[in-house]
Amino acid sequence: MSTGSLLTRLTCRGCSASFDADRPQTVCPTCGSALLAEYDLSRLEGHAWLASLPGRPTTLWRYRELLPVRDEKWISSLGEGCSPVLPLGEVPEAPGLEVWVKDEGALPTGSFKARGMAVAVSRASELGLTELFVPSAGNAAVALSAYGARARRKVRVYLPEATPEAMPEACRLYGAEVVRVPGTIRDAGIAARQREEGTGAFDVSTLREPYRVEGKKTMGWEILEQFRGDRMPDAVVYPAGGGTGLVGMARAFSEMRELGLLERPPRLYAVQPEGCAPLVRALQEGKPRIEPWAEPRTVAPGLLVPAPFASERVLEAVRETKGDGVPVSDEEIRRAMGQLGRRHGVSASPEGAAPYAALSRLLSGGRLHPGERVLLFNTGTGIPFLGSGLAR
Ligand SMILES: Cc1ncc(COP(=O)(O)O)c(C=O)c1O
Ligand SMILES: [Zn+2]
Structure with missing residues (x-):
């Protein structure tokens, strides 16, 4: 059975060349940039489509028209998607903010x-x-x-x-x-x-393969659905290694805009550890792409990415939503792991704890404002780190 996928082709964001999406493709053969999927959104009536979603399975395949798989028989699913969003209540380091966590640790294999x-x-x-x-x-x-x-x-x-x-x-x-x-x-x-x-x-390296980012895009679509009928978050705080999650969410927000479903996207904030922060540095210095980070060090393995591929796309995603980058120390990450567990019952990996650790810096730096609604991504469960003595 057809999924109704509206995928049309792949295009290079470096040189605008266009490629057949129905053959295996990697990066642009001409300029080496990432290829991104294009969909014919003119064939979708945004509001009617959004209204039909609650009747669909609670997996990311509910967004099948905006995903690349054409025939259902090829879908290999473990029930991924529709992770919970949890209100955190009072966070002492972030007075006046309304803080939520999207808990990706609940997904199959324990991470986003x-x-x-x-x-x-x-x-x-x-x-x-x-x-x-x-x-x-x-x-x-x-x-x-x-x-x-x-x-x-x-x-x-x-x-x-x-x-x-x-x-x-x-x-x-x-x-x-x-x-x-x-x-x-x-x-x-x-x-x-x-x-x-x-x-x-x-x-299948991220962004060297065109479709992982499409799966990550569904994080953005879930935010819209889960906060629908209520206020969207003003800001989304996300731990960036390669940064593909940010590219994916920005893609979802631009699809929503094109479909008339969203006026202003949440601001995307990229959190990186002080010991490996090439994206944060490029954002602070106004650079179009990163410089590789020398002597990278951090307790968060997923954030130990000294030279993210296609960093132009990641920096674009943050800038077009008027977000920014923020560094956190390893000590702050370790403390946040313990606080998420003790205060909120949330099991976070060091990567997933980084956005919680970033809250007070974002607030004192004027990036977040009292009264705002902030969604933190816990990108992975802390279970693989039990016994490491990492959490404080
Ligand atoms: C738990 C966790 N969070 C965040 C990241 C970074 O993700 P991204 O490449 O989308 O920046 C990783 C990557 O390994 C991870 O495992
Ligand atoms: Zn190209």
């Missing part, structure tokens, strides 16, 4: 990476790809392994040696082959592309 991988693996299956690989800080590898198993694809993952042991163990449980690489995800990416050259396996 399930969204991107569900869509990328389903689309890869539809396009006939049988072998997939990814360099990953951990969560993306676990998600690819699980969805790969579900779709009966062969999976290899490349993980930095410092990744918590629970992650490679989970990947192996799902039948993936695990390769450990010294250094950061940047080194894992270089090693993976070298080793995989000529194998015919497909690289």
